[in-house]
Amino acid sequence: MTDTRVYPLFVRTAARTGGAATRRHAGLMLAGGALLALLLAGCSGAEEPTPTDSAAATGEASADPTTRAEPSSSPTPTAEATGSPIAQLCGDLLTLQDVYDFNPNYGTAPNYSPTADGLAETATTYNGLTCGWSNQTSGELIEVSVVAPNDVLMTTLKQQADADSQAVPTYGTPPAVDGFFTYAGGVGQAQVFTEQYWVTLSTSAFFEPGDAESLISTVLSHLG
Template identity: 35%
Template sequence: MRHAPSRPSAALRTLVLTGTLALSLSACTGPSPTGPDASPTPRAASSATPEATATAAPAPDLVSRPLTVDCGDLIGADGLSSYYPSLALVPADDAAGDESRDGEALEIVAEADGTICTWQDADGATITVGVARFDGESLDELANELVATSNSVPTYGVEGYFDTPGGVGTAEAFSSPAFVVARSTTFLEPGDAEPVVSAVVNVLQTID
């Protein structure tokens, strides 16, 4: 007589199903990602806080006193005749368009209520001279600027500089308390301006 096979109990079936389900879930589910934390990490405050752009202290205003000199007395034309034949004073209105009367140095003279004069030689070349009077600190300010931007000239007898801004030879000299500017297209090198600068400096030394 054959016996029917015994069937597992309900409790055993439940245990098997639970174990199978657990294995299935563990096979389908991978380990948790270990990448960077998705939440943003606040940046540490930069220790090098940008500083405000340094601004150079403005240069002090130049301090001047009006300097009025008769153009006929400012330059000894007779003494320069060997360099510039028939040197003659040109009225300001007639010389207004001459390029020797332009330039930053002469603007400084004009703003200081100085004197600006132009002469013309027999060949038609013009020479413009400007003189202004400043206090010692202002003269130092002007000279320091030229140290960096122009060329020192030791032959003027005083502190002097020469350059050719705009293609026009320009000599600048300091005979305290005067600031002297001489400009001409005939000034191709420092020595060309030396007779004019020396003549003006000699005159200014007699003016208080």
């Protein structure tokens, strides 16, 4: 027979021992679960890496690796000194009657060509009109030339005339008409500048400014 006095104590002791073990086992399980939860939380809560400023700057620089240079502006070309073609003919500048009124011995010069290095020859290089009348007795030649210069040529010709000749106010009223005269090498040269034309008269018959005045006035009246 079992000792009833001992068995209950054994049972109670075993019960207490089993309960304590169970509680320790449960505690270990809870502690392990908590640790696992912390580990999982640490893994899932990690932040994604963000690009640094240097990386962003590198990305921006690579988007446009080159800088396009602005084209330089071309220099404005300088206007060329030139003259427009003359519409008039020699007979329009001085008619036979005009020449006769100046001197009855003068008439046309059929084989005329501009004198080398003279004002009339210069006029031919700028689309100018050149004409000649000769003294039927002495052979003296009167050369008349007309040029319609652009602004560049007009300025150049005026400066040259002012440097080489003397101003003659009786040829017209400045600035509408600027007159000049010089006598050199046995030839008298008269020059007149209007708003549109450069007019020259050259002959050995001109000794002073007044000798060319009547012919200059007639030519200017025909040019308008």
